Amino acid sequence: MPKKKLNMGLIGYGFMGRAHSNAYNKVNKFFDLEYEPVLKAVCARKEAILKPFAERWGWESTETDWRRLIERDDIDCIDIGSPNNTHRDIAVAAAEAGKMVLCEKPLAMNAAEGLEMTEAIEKAGVANMVWFNYRRVPAIALAKQLVDEGRIGRVFHYRAKYLQDWTISADVPQGGETLWRLDADVAGSGVTGDLLAHSIDTAIWLAGGIDKVSAMTETFIKERPTQDDPSVTREVKIDDACAFLARFNNGALATFESTRYARGRKNQNTFEINGEKGSLFFDLEDAHQLQYFNHDDDEHVHGWRTILVTDSEHPYMDHWWVPGCVIGYEHTFINALADFLQGLETGTPVRPNFRDALGTQRVCDAVLKSARTEAWEKV
Ligand code: SOE
8 A cells, every 4th residue: 555655844963863864764664654754855054064964864855944844835744853942933833834743852941932832732733742762662661561551559769860971071062063952042951951851751651740849950060162162161051960859749759860970871861660569670771671570479589580672572672673682772763753653543642742741841840940949849
């Protein structure tokens, strides 16, 4: 049967531009889907970088103004892979033009923007998804399955860490094409929006909504040179590190920690959930494994088991290789895209949608507020 074509317009050619372009190229090779994304147009301001990017990834055309991309009748779906301070305007305009919208995380600079975007999307009634790609790590999806099957029972504790080390040197500049994550005017926040948003999205998915938080943040290096002009030094306004306590709506207690100053940690995203009947532990640096403790096991074999999440019975793995052959980071985007396309096919919309991501954004806002007020803040 001929596939239904979905004409994509991607904005951004950075890290996420590559990850998403790769997903568009691969998804129909590994998943049997009614829809097929067509790489219609990619958009970014710098044509000299854009043209070779488009050629490399197979984009049919280019635009240097996102408004023009949205105006085009031959584009069905806008994918926002540009820096955070562009998300709101693009998403609202795309929704008003009746386009489907995919958006990179975090949803917005703050919850007020996120609400505007969510309302525009819901008013337009367009299909949407936010790329919280770690939900599509098979081991994390398996954790969700085990929680939903009741295997760990009532949750008492949730413990999340998201650690990196790439900004320790004071020489790392801020702002500009590749280092906008260090510029609060472009990123909105530091590790809270960039890294903890992932941890919060996963936590809400696995353990339910968060009621209130008590946070502390620190900016270790107070001034940095700017990337575009290293002779100019500016104050750093992002949070380099953040730790917070949280209470879930269901009464569970949680701790979250994130930093870009954990020497030796490159992308260590972990969580442990302790429930009445069992516990789960995951570490993104060992992404193909899920650790599970089952209290119902006979006592003499009690112990943590390590599940190698590569069998065809495991989430997503029937689309990939034979048991024991692991998949990686880029596959999480392909899995997410497949879920989005399947949602169009079945009429059951994919999650996380804009409304879900707004929930995460609200937690981020409460965390940053609590760090300022030094008090517990309701989400
Ligand atoms: C930051 O270094 C970063 O690239 C995040 O922006 C991504 O969301 C995360 O998945 C990997 O780290």
